Amino acid sequence: MATYKKRGYKPKTEKEKVEKIEENSTTAEVFNTLDESANKAEDWVGKNQKGIFVIVGLAAVIALGYLGYNKFIAEPKAQEAMNEMYTAQKYFDEAVVGSNKDSLYTLAINGGEGKYGMVDIVNEYGSTPAGNLANYYAGMAYLNIKDYTNAVKYLSDFSTDDSVLGPIAKGGIGDAFVQLNQLEDALGYYEQAISASANDYTTPMYLLKAANVAQSLDMTDKALQYYKRIKSEFSSSDQAKNIDTFIGRAEASN
Structure with missing residues (x-):
């Protein structure tokens, strides 16, 4: 059964001194395992006590930054991408039901009327939902105009x-x-x-x-x-x- 020792307790016998040394040695190994850059347990504790406040502060900054990014950058960019994709999607839809399929699919891929095509949407807005969806449209359009290598490329990037x-x-x-x-x-x-x-x-x-x-x-x-x-x-x-x-x-x- 383990013997509880009060804080400040000093070993008296030789056996207790050995046990105390071994206990400190084990503690040091644990701390060294947690942070390989520290050579001693005391170094690790000292560094991390100061670092805790830094980590907490960074976590708060990252969280606020993420919320700010979504609100002021990601959401407007996603909406902009959807707006830009409108004409290209119209060409694609017309190709599905129309007769002049090859030219319409090509317009869907490359754009027309001064508007972006699906490939442009992927390149400019790849990180947005519209950019991801443009991979699908581009891949299927390439498949329909028999450009099979590009069909594989863009469909593979769609998730x-x-x-x-x-x-x-x-x-x-x-x-x-x-x-x-x-x-x-x-x-x-x-x-x-x-x-x-x-x-x-x-x-x-x-x-x-x-x-x-x-x-x-x-x-x-x-x-x-x-x-x-x-x-x-x-x-x-x-x-x-x-x-x-x-x-x-x-x-x-x-």
Whole structure:
């Protein structure tokens, strides 16, 4: 059982002196572990007692600075980015439903009417939500004009937790890699699209694409797994309409 010693207690016996030395030695090792720049426990304590007030002061300054940055810099910059992106997004939307797709997608990428394109938004406002979203628009636009390398570049820089946009971005990278004949990479991104979110729209679409690529890579077991998942989990989807044909073809080649 440990013996409690009052503050100011002085060891009397030789044994107690040895114990006191060992105790001080252990304490010094602890302090040295916490701050490798100090050679003695006393140095560490002295430095950190003074530093505590500095750290607290810095924490307050950082907190106030963060709030000030958000209020007076980040929020206005984010709003400015959204305003700047309006015209480029309009071109993109028109390309999706219009007939002159290539020129409209190119305008969405590079800008027009003296306004920024998506690439400009990324370069000027990359740290804002609009800058992040511009990566998605730029990547999908490049994919549609068959510039697959840039499609991969910009879609890879897009990040989101959205249950639809997330899988579509990953799937878009997969589509680009298919066109670049990098099928292993394509399969990996289709699988990321599948795991990113389970929903009735993107999941069966990328299950079918992953299965077809797996089949091309002679990964028949994996292809069958994905085909059968479409049949069992997404039987009402468009991808399930001819799924028995795909399953039969895969089983015949197995």
